[in-house]
Amino acid sequence: MMHTPYYNIYPIPFMPMYVMYARAYIPYQTYMMEYPIREALMRGTLFPELYQPYVPKEERWDK
Amino acid sequence: MMHERRALMRKIQDVEFAALELQLYLDTHPQDQRAVMQFNQYARELMMLKQQYEMAYGPLLNYGFSPSQYPWRWIETPWPWEEEF
Amino acid sequence: MWIYEKKLQYPVKVHQTNPKLARYLLTQYGGPDGELSAALRYLNQRYTIPTREAKGLLTDIGTEE
Numbered sequence: 001m002m003h004t005p006y007y008n009i010y011p012i013p014f015m016p017m018y019v020m021y022a023r024a025y026i027p028y029q030t031y032m033m034e035y036p037i038r039e040a041l042m043r044g045t046l047f048p049e050l051y052q053p054y055v056p057k058e059e060r061w062d063k
Numbered sequence: 064m065m066h067e068r069r070a071l072m073r074k075i076q077d078v079e080f081a082a083l084e085l086q087l088y089l090d091t092h093p094q095d096q097r098a099v100m101q102f103n104q105y106a107r108e109l110m111m112l113k114q115q116y117e118m119a120y121g122p123l124l125n126y127g128f129s130p131s132q133y134p135w136r137w138i139e140t141p142w143p144w145e146e147e148f
Numbered sequence: 149m150w151i152y153e154k155k156l157q158y159p160v161k162v163h164q165t166n167p168k169l170a171r172y173l174l175t176q177y178g179g180p181d182g183e184l185s186a187a188l189r190y191l192n193q194r195y196t197i198p199t200r201e202a203k204g205l206l207t208d209i210g211t212e213e
Contacts, residue, residue, distance in 0.1 A: 072155065072159075073159060075155065076155070076156070076157065076158065076159060079157070080157065080158075083157075083208075083212060086208055087205065087208055087209065087212070090201055090204040090205040090208060091201050091205060093201070122154070123153050123154050123155055124151055124152070124153055124154070125151060125152050125154075126151050126152075128151055137154075140154065142154065143154065143155060143156040143160070144160075144162065146156070146159070146160070146161070
C-alpha cells in the first residue's frame, strides 16, 4: 500500500488516457494488498484503498 | 462445544467475506489473475469449512442444498438472531 | 432465485433492548432508502444495464445487500 500525507488518497494512474471535458470519471481501483481476513470483516472491506470510516467533520483534513 | 461452534462460524464469516469482496472486485477486474487465484483459494477453504460445520452442527442451507442427519437437524441449531458471539 | 442460509454475514450479538436504535435500524433495513429497497433496485437495474461487468456487479451487490 502506498502512503501519502493525505488519508486515503493514492497516487494511482486512474484516469483514461483520453478524457473529455464535461464528463464524469470514476477512478479505477488498483488492488495491491489486502487486509488479513478477520480485520477485513471488522473494517467492512478487504481493500485498504476502499477503507473509508466515518470521520466527524471537525477532525477531517479536508473540512 | 458451544464455543467451538461459534469459533467455526466466525471463521466461515471471515472467509466468506473475503470471497465476497474478491467477487465484487473481479466483476470489474476480470483480467486480474492473482485475484482470481485468491478467490478460488478462499472458495475452496470456504467449502471445506462449511462441510466441516454441517457435519458437526447441522445444515446451513435448506431446500436440499445440505443433507441432514437423523433426526431432522434443520430446526436444532440456533437461528442467526439467537446466536451469541 | 435465492436460497436461505442459516448464517449471518457479520457476527451480531443482541444484548439489550433499545427502541431508539431499533427505529434507526428498521428505517435502514426497510425504509425508502434502506437496504431492502436498494437490493431490489440493483437487481432490477441489471435487466437494462448494457455491459457484462455491470450485470455481474449489480447481481452481486444486490445479493450482498
